[in-house]
Amino acid sequence: xxxxxxxxxxxLSLATGQFAPQQAASxxxxxxxxxxxxxxxxxxxxxxxxxxxxxxSPSSMARAQLDKVRELVSDGKTDEEIVDYFVARYxxxxxxxxxxxGFNWFVWLGPVxxxxxxxxxxLRQRQPLPEGAVATEAAAPSPTSxxxxxxxxxxxxxxxxxxxLER
Numbered sequence: 001x002x003x004x005x006x007x008x009x010x011x012l013s014l015a016t017g018q019f020a021p022q023q024a025a026s027x028x029x030x031x032x033x034x035x036x037x038x039x040x041x042x043x044x045x046x047x048x049x050x051x052x053x054x055x056x057s058p059s060s061m062a063r064a065q066l067d068k069v070r071e072l073v074s075d076g077k078t079d080e081e082i083v084d085y086f087v088a089r090y091x092x093x094x095x096x097x098x099x100x101x102g103f104n105w106f107v108w109l110g111p112v113x114x115x116x117x118x119x120x121x122x123l124r125q126r127q128p129l130p131e132g133a134v135a136t137e138a139a140a141p142s143p144t145s146x147x148x149x150x151x152x153x154x155x156x157x158x159x160x161x162x163x164x165l166e167r
Contacts, residue, residue: 040079047094
């Protein structure tokens with residue numbers, strides 16, 4: 001009996017739309033304006049999903065933001081005014097692509113600086129061979145042959161290590 005009551009309650013709540021997600025309340029605009037709305041909505045982050053744009057998010061908050069974008073476009077606001085409207089209410093965070101100004105330059109230039117710095121370090125590690133040196137595999141010692149004796153016998157640490165190895 002309890003299962004029947006729960007099922008009926010769930011069916012009634014879904015039928016009345018009490019728990020169903022809200023749909024966009026505004027109708028789409030003319031095709032040119034609706035395309036502009038979609039471009040703007042792709043630039044704005046959903047306040048609920050955080051990883052999706054307003055255009056891609058299924059949440060009711062994103063639908064409300066999309067309705068607000070439609071309203072502002074129909075009022076004749078420019079793209080910059082619409083973006084500024086959302087930035088004023090949600091902060092710079094609402095932009096999926098940060099503006100290239102002030103501290104945000106680190107976001108834009110940081111990867112380029114890291115790649116150039118990495119290339120510089122890699123190229124610095126590749127030292128040219130001294131004149132007269134031949135770089136062949138035959139000249140390199142094999143891993144099974146004993147290491148060549150060092151000419152630096154003045155180092156006391158090296159001498160102590162050699163004495164320990166001879167034991």
